[in-house]
Amino acid sequence: MNLSTQPYKGARDFYPEDKRLQKYMFGMMRRTVEKYGYEEYDAPVLEPIELYLAKTGEEIVHEQTYVFEDRGGRTMTIRPEMTPTVSRMVAARRQELGYPLRWYSIPNLWRYERPQRGRLREHWQLNVDIFGVADTTAEIELIQIADDLLRSFGATHDMYSIRINSRKLMDFILHGYLGLSKTQSHTLVKLIDRMHKMPKDVFAAEADAIFTPTQRDEGASNKLLGLLKLKQIGHMPEVIRNHHAMAEIKQLLATLQDMHITNAVFDITLMRGFDYYTDIVFEVFDMHPDNNRSMFGGGRYDGLVGLFGVEPVPTVGFGMGDVTLQAFLEGHDLLPNLRPETDVYVILVGDVYDDAMRVVRELRQMGVNAAVDTSGRKADKQIKTALKKGINYVMFIGSKELTDELFGIKNLATGIEEHHSLSRIVSIVKDHRDDEDL
């Protein structure tokens, strides 16, 4: 029986070319959120299971997390999401932190489930949270960041839409307007969450089944179906239009318009899975016809920090996964060609190792990343190796070059080879590196 070379199910190996892409994506994320004054934090991958039992939602903890017992008999979980952890961290230093707090992290998260397209067992997720802001300036900032992120990757507004809803508004509609009980609302919320995946008549039938005969007679079922069809806030019944949660949404959308975020819309069917959201929720959807799906989202969760027995802290946050982001970038052809960090592949000609290494050391001291081929193979094989690695320059060092102190530097992309002094080579290589960074 041979040892398997495959990575664990649902997890990925990152070969250099994959890691390069990850570094690119994470780098863009860091630059973008740091522009808004967010600071990076991190925490252990393992958390006691109690952290998730409190508020995440039952099924996720029991069926979709990695749970095991440590040697001391404690039940531990590999974190399936970052929000409980960051809430714990904030609660621990509730009194001493300077609010508003702007924090971000790019943790790896695990869920135990069957992998499928766009969803794996391990993924990385940019988490951006703002703590201590109770009004919608927090939501505005985070949606702005989400928008900025996608645009910094080269996306345009026609490629995605930002959909906004409010838990408070939905609570009012479900309880106040339709008169549903808690259990009924819960079932209905789950159903609405999947309504775009099912035929209209099936949805209508299943929705209708949730209502009691009395509620149905009072027209609640029809009221619901009517509501879900409406695209414009102006067409809503007056009691809903005038609700303060609706006013908040309208104000939010207006501000985003002013900021030229023109692809934000109200969407009454937007639910989001977690129970801990308390008010505004938002989600970013991929508009690509082949990949029309939710990419990432977030919302306000004012109650989580308070679960740790401290004074509550109003919080808004979102999480953006690397797998879905990559699918989005690939789908819209937004992935750049990434080159390795190595600037120069050095080819030794003849028996010049000792002298050549002195030159290479100098090259490195001047800031050039140089790999030396010591295989002694023929030059054409060594050039092929450089090509395979994606390195842009090869440099030849032989006895002739060493006495002249002029070295052959060949740009493999253009095929042009020139002879230059070491310092000239350094500036050529660095100029080229800067061009690629643009």
Add this chain to the structure above:
RNA sequence: GCGGAUGUAGCUCAGCUGGUUAGAGCGCUGGAUUGUGGCUCCGGAGGCCGUGGGUUCGAACCCCAUCAUUCGCCCCA
């Protein structure tokens, strides 16, 4: 947890109704060409046909099981 599809060389795959030593392209490697790449030509390595069992004179092929990959469902960061 449920359902579908697929497992043959490093990769993509072919392999007829079951018939002898299992094939191609690409890739890898060596040479033609001992100081210069993508073309060309010649040679070479590399396979328990996912694994176990069954049917048969005979199995990559048929049957059963199992494992893996993958797409979807459930659920949803």
